Amino acid sequence: MTDINAVASEVSKLKQRLDQAQLSYRDASLKSRREIVILKRLITRLSVAYRGLDSELDTKLTELRTELDQPKDISKLIPRLAVIERLVTRQAGFTEKENQRLEQQIHQSGETLKRVHGLPAQLKRELRNILSATSDSLAHNHQRILRLLELYERSLKLISTSNDNLVLKDTLDHDLQLQLTNELQHLITELDFDGESGDKLLTIRNRLLIGVPPQTLIELSLEVLRLVLNGTHQERRSSQKFLDSVNSDLATLQKTTNQNVGQTSALYAHHGELTTELATVVNTVKQGLQDQKNLENWRPTLTELTKELQVLVDRNRALEKREKMLIEQLSYNENKVTTLFEQTQDYRQRLNDQERKMFLDHLTKVYNRAALNDRLEHEYRRWLRYQHPLCVSLIDIDDFKDINDSYGHIAGDKALKIIARTIHQCLEETDFIARFDGDEFVVIMPDVSEEERNKRLNKVRESISQLPFRFRDQNVTISISIGATLFEGNDTPTDIIERTEKALYSAKSAGRNRMFWIL
Incomplete structure (x- = not known):
């Protein structure tokens, strides 16, 4: 009898423990479901907050939301959360960098507006308040930009209704002069005439690099047009003479x-x-x-x-x-x-x-932008057909503007020539190099393994950092930053160029002499 009572007592205790376990499981299940709902809500709000900032992050967040809707173990989503965390961290660094640039632009634009004559005292006070305010977030900088734009609009209305609009006209003229100077330099570089016309055009280009007064710029523009016409007529006459013969x-x-x-x-x-x-x-x-x-x-x-x-x-x-x-x-x-x-x-x-x-860049003797467009389109079509690895990298010279400012444009041109030649020497015959813009170069490496393409790009980076530059009796070290990517999925040449620019920005944000891949 005693044994039966003991067993009944144990069964009762076990029943109580089972009831408690069921209650605990139900509470944990409810808590888990609440956490999933909160997590989904957080992911949704993150998607809205970050929408449009980074396409890769948008895709990952969308995939995560879809996974959360499925009845799966949430622990299996930890790797995806780690990837999203990395993307968010990268975007945070990018946002911080953009905020710094925005801050600089606000001060530059504000200082430009302060130099405009004839502004009312009230408008100047508001401008000083904007410039003196400290910014702690990107949203605050956006508000400052909006206020600054409002002041610009008011300033333009005031200047347009007053007689003192000569300063604004001079500013606009200065912008047009810079644009005309850049266009003339680009035209001279692309033409590359031989003989007397070519020599005179190169002399004009060197003068434009140094900078000329507005009146001289107009004279040089007319001279460039005359030399271009003469060179074209001379080539046409030479061709006609040959054909007649x-x-x-x-x-x-x-x-x-x-x-x-x-x-x-x-x-x-x-x-x-x-x-x-x-x-x-x-x-x-x-x-x-x-x-x-x-x-x-x-x-x-x-x-x-x-x-x-x-x-x-x-x-x-x-x-x-x-x-x-x-x-x-x-x-x-x-x-x-x-x-x-x-x-x-x-x-x-x-x-x-x-x-x-x-199709050659006149200064560096590597291919120019037109040749790059043709070759990239050709390699893209081959990639669509054969699906071999196709690597595109964008190379930028670190702080190249400082070289031009400190040692002059002739020193900058010399550095560009040497760097272009060094990049070309580090590549194989099947690789392609072109000058992309200013101090940027694009390298295309078709059908190259991951180990080999990393080896070549690192060789380029290390070789340039070891070049013995010397300007005005000073030893100068020049480094480059590299952003690289591969064709994948539904990529187009435009997508690849945009991704290499983003990778290059990430490399430069991490410091000088870096290489960054986006895959």
């Missing part, structure tokens, strides 16, 4: 060839007649030798046949002389055709050289 030689060859054809036909007919007559004489001699028993009586006839043979021999010699003249004429025509072929080959080579120059 070729047409004249071809017309002469056609005439002499027709004459040779006629002479050849006549010689062929004469040879036929001569052969027929000779055969007739030979047959007569054979017949006479058979029929005549006394050759002495046949002598007069044989003498006449001999005279006929002599006439045939003379005619044959005349034909041989004409054939010799014909052969000499054909030999002359052959030499003329060979000469024309060599001339056209030389001209074709000149055209190929000119076409190659059109």
Whole structure:
């Protein structure tokens, strides 16, 4: 009886523990569901907050929301959360950098507005308040930008209604001058004329790099137009002269060839007649030798046949002389055709050289932006077909503006040449390098393994950091930053360029002499 009571007591205790376990499980389950709801709400709000800032982050957040809707173990989502955490951290660094740039731009724009004459005192006070305010967030800087834009709008209205608008006009003129200067430099670089026109254009480009007054800029613009027209006319006249010479030689060859054809036909007919007559004489001699028993009586006839043979021999010699003249004429025509072929080959080579120059950057002697667009499109189409690894990297010289400001544009040009040559030497024949813009270069490496492309790009980075630059008796170390990526999925060349720019920005944000991949 005692044992039964003990068992009943134990069963009762176990029942109580089971009830408590069920309650605990239900509470944990409810808590877990609440946490999932809170997590989903947080993910949704993060998606809204970060929407449009980073496409990769948008995609990852969308995928995470979809996973949360599925009845899966939430612990399996930890790797995805780690990836999102990394993307959010990267975006935070990018946002902080953008906030710093925005802060600098606010101060620069504010200082520019402060220098405008004729602004009311109230507007100046508001401007000082904006510039003196400290910013602790990107949202606050956005508010300052909006207030600054309002002041700009009020300033423009005031200036437009007053007589003192010359300063604004000068500012606009200055912007147009800078734009015109850059366009002229780009035009001179792309044309690359030879001879006197080319030398004068290079001299003008060097003057534009240093900077010229507005009046001189107008004069140089007119001079560039004149030199471009002269160079174009000169090339057209040279081409026309060459074509006229070729047409004249071809017309002469056609005439002499027709004459040779006629002479050849006549010689062929004469040879036929001569052969027929000779055969007739030979047959007569054979017949006479058979029929005549006394050759002495046949002598007069044989003498006449001999005279006929002599006439045939003379005619044959005349034909041989004409054939010799014909052969000499054909030999002359052959030499003329060979000469024309060599001339056209030389001209074709000149055209190929000119076409190659059109796709070469005049300063660095690597390919230019036009060649880059063609090659990138070509490699993109090959990638679509074969799906081999296709790497594109963007290389930027660190603090290149400081070199131009400290040592002059000539030193900057020298550095660009040396760096472009060094990059080219570190690559293989199948790789492609082009000057992208200013101090930026693009490198395309098709069908290269991950280990090899990292090796080549690191070799480029390390080789440039070891270059012994010396400007104005000072040793200068120059480094580069590299942003790289691969074609994947539905990528287009435009997507790749944008991604390399983002990767380059991340590399430069991390410090000098860095390489950053976005895959």
